[in-house]
Structure formats: C-alpha cells, structure tokens
Amino acid sequence: xxxxxxxxxxxxxxxxxxxxxxxxxxxxxxxxxxxxxxxxxxxxxxxxxxxxxxxxxxxxxxxxxxxxxxxxxxxxxxxxxxxxxxxxxxxxxxxxxxxxxxxxxxxxxxxxxxxxxxxxxxxxxx
Amino acid sequence: xxxxxxxxxxxxxxxxxxxxxxxxxxxxxxxxxxxxxxxxxxxxxxxxxxxxxxxxxxxxxxxxxxxxxxxxxxxxxxxxxxxxxxxxxxxxxxxxxxxxxxxxxxxxxxxxxxxxxxxxxxxxxxxxxxxxxxxxxxxxxxxxxxxxxxxxxxxxxxxxxxxxxxxxxxxxxxxxxxxxxxxxxxxxxxxxxxxxxx
Numbered sequence: 299x300x301x302x303x304x305x306x307x308x309x310x311x312x313x314x315x316x317x318x319x320x321x322x323x324x325x326x327x328x329x330x331x332x333x334x335x336x337x338x339x340x341x342x343x344x345x346x347x348x349x350x351x352x353x354x355x356x357x358x359x360x361x362x363x364x365x366x367x368x369x370x371x372x373x374x375x376x377x378x379x380x381x382x383x384x385x386x387x388x389x390x391x392x393x394x395x396x397x398x399x400x401x402x403x404x405x406x407x408x409x410x411x412x413x414x415x416x417x418x419x420x421x422x423x424x
Numbered sequence: 425x426x427x428x429x430x431x432x433x434x435x436x437x438x439x440x441x442x443x444x445x446x447x448x449x450x451x452x453x454x455x456x457x458x459x460x461x462x463x464x465x466x467x468x469x470x471x472x473x474x475x476x477x478x479x480x481x482x483x484x485x486x487x488x489x490x491x492x493x494x495x496x497x498x499x500x501x502x503x504x505x506x507x508x509x510x511x512x513x514x515x516x517x518x519x520x521x522x523x524x525x526x527x528x529x530x531x532x533x534x535x536x537x538x539x540x541x542x543x544x545x546x547x548x549x550x551x552x553x554x555x556x557x558x559x560x561x562x563x564x565x566x567x568x569x570x571x572x573x574x575x576x577x578x579x580x581x582x583x584x585x586x587x588x589x590x591x592x593x594x595x596x597x598x599x600x601x602x603x604x605x606x607x608x609x610x611x612x613x614x615x616x617x618x619x620x621x622x
Contacts, residue, residue, distance in 0.1 A: 320500035327493055331611070335486050338616045345620045356612035360605060367496060367601040374435075375443045382443075386450035390457035397461035 315369055323366025330359040434587045438594075445595045449602050452565075456606050459558040463614065469550035476551070476618030479544055481535075485615045488531045489607065495524035496604035503597045509585045514593075518577055521600070525570050532563050555614065562610060565603050572596055 334355040338348060364370045370379060467476070502517035536556070539545065546556035576596055579589050 315500060315504070317501075317504060320497060320504070323500075324493070324497040327496075328490065331486070331489055331493065331608075334612060334616055335482065338619065339482060348620055349617060352612050352616050356608050359608050363496070363601060363605050363608070367500060367604070368598060373442065374439045375446075378443060379446050382447055382450050386453045389454050393454065393457045394461045394464065397465050401465040 315366070319366050319369075323362055326362045326366070327359055330355050330362065438587075438591050441591055441595065442598075445598060449598060452602070453606075456558075456561070456609075459554075459561055460609065460613065463554040463558045466550040466554040467618070471549035471551075473549040473552070474542075474544050476555075476614070477621065479539060480615050480619050482615065482619060484531070484535065485611065488528055488535075489611045491524050491531065492528045492604055492607050495521045495528065496601050498524065499597050499600045503594060506585065506590055506593050511580070511584065515577060515580060518573060518580075522570060522573050522577075525566060525573070525600075529563065529566055529570070532559070532566075536560070559610060559614065562603065562606055565599075565606075569596070569600050569603060572599070 334352050337343070337351050337355075342348070343351065370376070370383065373379070498517050499521045502514050502521060505513035505517055539552075544552055546553050573596060576589070576593055580593070583589055
C-alpha cells in the first residue's frame with residue numbers, strides 16, 4: 299500500500315509513454331515509411347529483393363510502433379498482453395500463410411485446359 | 425472506501441479494462457488477417473481489368489500514410505497531456521488528431537471515388553472487391569475512431585479528468601495506434617508491393 303499512497307495520479311505510470319518515446323517512435327516510423335517508399339519508386343533492386351526489403355521494413359515499423367506507441371511490455375498486465383499478442387499473431391500467420399498455400403496449390407494444379415476439361419465433364423463448357 | 429483503497433481500486437479496474445480492450449484489438453487483428461489473406465489470394469485475379477500497377481498513385485498514398493502516422497503521434501501527445509491533467513493541451517491535441525484523421529478519411533474517400541469513376545469499382549474484378557473490402561474496413565474503423573473521439577472530447581469538456589474519462593481516453597489511444605499499425609501493412613502489401621512488376 300505504501301507504493302500506492304505516494305502516487306497522486308494513479309493511472310499515470312500505467313503503460314503510458316514519455317515525449318521522447320513518442321517522438322523517437324514517430325521519427326523512426328517516418329524514416330522507415332520513406333525508406334520503403336523510395337526503395338520501390340526508385341527500383342533499387344529486382345522485384346524479389348524489393349518484396350523482401352518492403353516486408354522487412356514493415357516488420358521493423360510494426361515492432362517500433364508496438365514498443366514506442368502501444369508500450370507493449372509495460373504496465374501491470376504486460377505479460378498477458380504479450381501472450382495474447384503472440385497467440386493472435388500465430389492465428390494471423392496460419393490464416394494468411396494457409397490461404398496463400400492453398401490458393402497457390404489450386405492454381406498450380408489447375409491449368410486452363412484442366413478447367414476446360416473439368417467444365418466439359420460437368421456438362422458445362424466455356 | 426478511503427483514498428488509498430479507491431486509488432488501488434481504480435488501478436485494478438484500469439488494468440482489467442486495458443487487458444479486455446487489448447483482447448478485442450487482437451480479435452480485430454484476426455479480422456484484418458482474413459481480409460489480407462483474401463486480398464493476397466485474389467490480387468492477381470483482375471478479370472482483364474486494371475491491376476494495382478496501373479491504378480495506384482504512390483505519392484498520393486504516401487501523403488495519406490504520413491497524415492495517419494502524424495495523427496498517431498499527436499494522439500500520443502494528447503495522452504501525455506491527459507496524464508499531466510492539462511485540459512487545454514489534451515483537447516487541442518485530440519482536436520489535431522481528429523483533423524488529421526478526417527483528412528486521411530477525405531483522401532481515402534476521394535481515392536475510392538476516383539477509382540469508381542474510371543471504371544475500377546469493387547464490382548470490376550476479384551482483385552478490386554478484395555481491395556475495397558480490406559482498405560474500406562480499415563476506413564470504417566477510422567470512422568468509428570473519429571466518432572469515439574468526438575464523444576470523448578465532449579465527455580472531457582463536461583466531466584474533466586475523471587478516472588473513467590482517462591481510462592476511456594487511454595483505450596481510444598490504443599485503438600488509434602492500432603489502426604496505424606494495420607495501415608503499415610496496407611501501405612506495404614497492397615500499395616508498395618501492388619505496383620511492382622510481377
């Protein structure tokens with residue numbers, strides 16, 4: 299109780315930032331956004347490499363905003379918030395990765411002539 | 425309840441509400457994941473219509489992105505003012521955040537109207553249906569955020585910094601930062617990668 303009695307503004311220290319935190323998060327986000335934008339508009343690399351660069355910069359900016367804006371890892375409920383985030387992220391990866399994998403296989407195994415043949419067998423046809 | 429017990433009680437309520445809201449935000453992540461997955465699967469299905477390469481205007485989208493990013497920053501400044509219980513500053517920064525949010529929304533509506541006008545509406549192809557659903561759902565969240573911010577500004581003016589108002593303001597800031605996080609991925613995956621030659 300002695301810890302609490304010293305605080306006149308009880309909610310203040312709860313998962314809130316400081317000016318320098320918000321400012322550095324903002325500057326880093328602007329730099330990362332511009333870097334991704336310029337990499338694409340100036341075609342610094344081949345499409346494959348650009349996809350990797352943009353994905354990497356987006357991931358870094360995601361982490362920057364998570365720490366500097368959303369203050370993940372601070373506050374009394376920090377541990378459970380991280381656990382919820384990780385479980386949500388695993389669902390995100392399964393949904394996105396699984397969908398892409400299924401659709402890729404579908405396209406891979408279905409050539410236009412396959413589709414034609416299938417539709418003819420069904421009595422339809424194009 | 426004496427003062428100490430009241431403060432402790434408020435802290436506990438704040439921690440619980442904060443976590444509950446965080447769980448809602450996580451379910452929203454999953455909603456966006458399903459829309460991203462749909463978009464990624466359908467992005468090549470243009471039905472001989474226009475693709476992202478011909479439609480997307482990157483400088484315009486960069487402007488949208490920077491406006492939303494700045495609004496996320498000013499929302500943080502509003503929360504700092506709230507923590508200091510500085511009413512004029514808090515209201516000013518929330519007002520700036522709202523103006524930036526409205527500007528973002530106006531830019532987006534204008535972009536959508538332009539696309540519909542040149543025959544690239546949501547009914548044109550699977551790619552465009554997925555595009556409008558994903559980006560439109562984000563825009564809808566922005567609308568909700570702006571309505572919420574309007575209500576909170578009213579409450580802040582009427583009641584001042586009560587525990588309830590401060591709690592809801594902090595949840596609103598989580599929501600607003602989250603929408604900027606989602607936008608990072610829309611900007612990167614839909615727009616930046618959308619203009620690359622395949």
